Amino acid sequence: MTKVFCDWGTSNVRAYLCDQDKVLNQSSAATNLHDAKRIGFENVMLEILQQFDVPKTAPIRLSGMVSSKNGWLEVPYVSTLASSSSISHNACRVGTFPDLKIYGGVSHRLPNGRHDVMRGEETQIFGLLQLHPHAQTICLPGTHSKWVTIVDQCIESFSTWMTGDFFHCLSEHTILQAQIDSTDFEESAFLNGVAAAESSRSLLNEAFYLRTDYLFGRLTSEESHSFLSGLLIGHEIAATAAGHEEVYLCGADSLLPLYSLALKAKGIQTVCVSAAEASLNGLRAFEMEEQ
Amino acid sequence: MTKVFCDWGTSNVRAYLCDQDKVLNQSSAATNLHDAKRIGFENVMLEILQQFDVPKTAPIRLSGMVSSKNGWLEVPYVSTLASSSSISHNACRVGTFPDLKIYGGVSHRLPNGRHDVMRGEETQIFGLLQLHPHAQTICLPGTHSKWVTIVDQCIESFSTWMTGDFFHCLSEHTILQAQIDSTDFEESAFLNGVAAAESSRSLLNEAFYLRTDYLFGRLTSEESHSFLSGLLIGHEIAATAAGHEEVYLCGADSLLPLYSLALKAKGIQTVCVSAAEASLNGLRAFEMEEQ
Numbered sequence: 001m002t003k004v005f006c007d008w009g010t011s012n013v014r015a016y017l018c019d020q021d022k023v024l025n026q027s028s029a030a031t032n033l034h035d036a037k038r039i040g041f042e043n044v045m046l047e048i049l050q051q052f053d054v055p056k057t058a059p060i061r062l063s064g065m066v067s068s069k070n071g072w073l074e075v076p077y078v079s080t081l082a083s084s085s086s087i088s089h090n091a092c093r094v095g096t097f098p099d100l101k102i103y104g105g106v107s108h109r110l111p112n113g114r115h116d117v118m119r120g121e122e123t124q125i126f127g128l129l130q131l132h133p134h135a136q137t138i139c140l141p142g143t144h145s146k147w148v149t150i151v152d153q154c155i156e157s158f159s160t161w162m163t164g165d166f167f168h169c170l171s172e173h174t175i176l177q178a179q180i181d182s183t184d185f186e187e188s189a190f191l192n193g194v195a196a197a198e199s200s201r202s203l204l205n206e207a208f209y210l211r212t213d214y215l216f217g218r219l220t221s222e223e224s225h226s227f228l229s230g231l232l233i234g235h236e237i238a239a240t241a242a243g244h245e246e247v248y249l250c251g252a253d254s255l256l257p258l259y260s261l262a263l264k265a266k267g268i269q270t271v272c273v274s275a276a277e278a279s280l281n282g283l284r285a286f287e288m289e290e291q
Numbered sequence: 292m293t294k295v296f297c298d299w300g301t302s303n304v305r306a307y308l309c310d311q312d313k314v315l316n317q318s319s320a321a322t323n324l325h326d327a328k329r330i331g332f333e334n335v336m337l338e339i340l341q342q343f344d345v346p347k348t349a350p351i352r353l354s355g356m357v358s359s360k361n362g363w364l365e366v367p368y369v370s371t372l373a374s375s376s377s378i379s380h381n382a383c384r385v386g387t388f389p390d391l392k393i394y395g396g397v398s399h400r401l402p403n404g405r406h407d408v409m410r411g412e413e414t415q416i417f418g419l420l421q422l423h424p425h426a427q428t429i430c431l432p433g434t435h436s437k438w439v440t441i442v443d444q445c446i447e448s449f450s451t452w453m454t455g456d457f458f459h460c461l462s463e464h465t466i467l468q469a470q471i472d473s474t475d476f477e478e479s480a481f482l483n484g485v486a487a488a489e490s491s492r493s494l495l496n497e498a499f500y501l502r503t504d505y506l507f508g509r510l511t512s513e514e515s516h517s518f519l520s521g522l523l524i525g526h527e528i529a530a531t532a533a534g535h536e537e538v539y540l541c542g543a544d545s546l547l548p549l550y551s552l553a554l555k556a557k558g559i560q561t562v563c564v565s566a567a568e569a570s571l572n573g574l575r576a577f578e579m580e581e582q
Contacts, residue, residue: 112490115503144466144499159492160499162465169464174456175435199403201450202530203494204523208435208451212406232495239493 008066075104088289127282181221189223193230366395379580418573472512480514484521
């Protein structure tokens with residue numbers, strides 16, 4: 001029986017038509033949540049079914065930011081300890097489709113009463129665990145990177161790092177912008193940034209030395225972009241990766257090599273899995289829990 | 292004999308006509324360095340003299356970013372240990388004015404070979420020391436805050452914190468922007484931000500809890516702006532103010548109460564001096580060194 005799986009994020013929808021273990025067809029549309037709301041989530045979904053030439057009665061499973069307040073339907077978070085089974089059973093039905101369900105995200109309560117949250121990454125995590133069942137530490141690099149501890153194939157805890165978000169705003173909207181002349185990747189400048197993060201007191205202070213290194217001729221304008229990237233990623237991993245021998249990385253193809261390079265510079269082994277592959281595997285794993 | 296002192300920064304020029312201990316006249320113009328370059332620094336200066344009705348032969352002393360590469364003339368940094376005398380003697384002449392000098396900034400070499408720098412703040416520091424000769428720890432809040440250690444009335448060392456620059460870019464160009472509804476000051480939210488910085492692993496992680504505190508109803512959109520301000524200032528002072536009983540604050544009138552509040556919450560006494568008053572006193576102190 002054919003099924004439709006959608007990784008439905010803030011900025012686009014990736015849909016897969018699957019039959020048992022095979023992907024029969026796939027589509028990708030840059031329909032962001034704001035546009036989807038305007039067009040109607042139901043209409044976007046109907047168009048995907050039409051592309052795939054399958055009826056409304058097909059099993060359809062969605063995950064990602066489509067389950068958020070700004071999505072199709074706000075699906076409650078599953079609390080840690082979270083298993084693929086608990087996420088599957090927390091799914092909510094929506095729309096006029098007989099068998100459409102949206103999986104919610106995961107929340108983790110910190111000892112101080114605050115919360116950390118994810119929506120979409122849990123699907124990648126359980127997809128990655130299909131491929132690597134013994135993974136214990138998973139990092140999902142991105143605008144808001146996640147560091148996840150797995151115990152007995154469950155999400156035990158995780159933390160979010162605004163590394164990508166900081167990178168874009170610091171490189172484009174602070175004094176550092178004036179010296180950034182190129183976005184080409186310069187490996188040695190990147191690794192120097194990673195190393196600088198090690199001895200840093202604070203990002204608020206350390207980031208200023210990009211400016212003075214430039215003023216004193218220790219850093220070129222071509223190197224500044226890569227150095228800043230290394231500084232921020234280095235800052236993230238200095239706080240999260242210490243003590244780990246192996247980290248599983250899952251994310252965009254553009255970020256995996258950077259995190260891998262930074263972790264290897266600290267003597268930590270990495271295994272990389274693409275986000276798209278992990279998302280599809282995760283959606284299938286959740287759906288399998290219903291059987 | 293009348294003299295002209297100018298605090299000439301990146302975005303404006305504040306000029307004072309002085310006779311011994313009295314300010315006879317003052318003017319302020321929002322002429323940024325870029326415009327001054329276009330108009331001609333000499334022409335901007337002539338206009339100030341015309342306003343004050345004094346001849347070109349009057350003693351004229353300038354400090355601030357006007358001494359930078361993008362200013363009128365790049366004046367070399369004085370290295371730490373820096374005294375008001377060493378800054379005075381490092382001054383450079385420029386233009387067709389018989390007695391016009393620009394004071395340069397101060398650089399501090401870190402043990403790792405990198406440098407920290409200031410241009411303009413040294414004038415405020417030596418001006419503040421005129422009023423409070425026993426000050427040992429001075430903080431100059433701003434886009435790039437400075438923390439300065441004074442020994443025997445000299446600048447022994449200092450560090451720069453991009454707190455204001457981070458604040459503007461994070462509040463306007465990251466996910467946090469979406470929840471910031473008001474720029475009104477909310478004291479308790481600010482102090483909660485200061486407290487949150489205490490236990491923070493890293494700003495990259497801690498900043499995300501502004502988002503989740505908002506999602507989980509622990510922080511309102513009206514409070515978010517003040518909380519973020521408290522978080523960043525708290526992060527800065529957690530790293531710089533520990534161990535100090537008293538901190539002298541010198542800066543913009545809008546920032547002094549915030550830093551004072553954050554420091555007092557940590558049991559640290561503060562003495563506030565306005566930046567404008569300190570700059571004028573500093574310029575006079577440098578000029579006095581020539582006598």
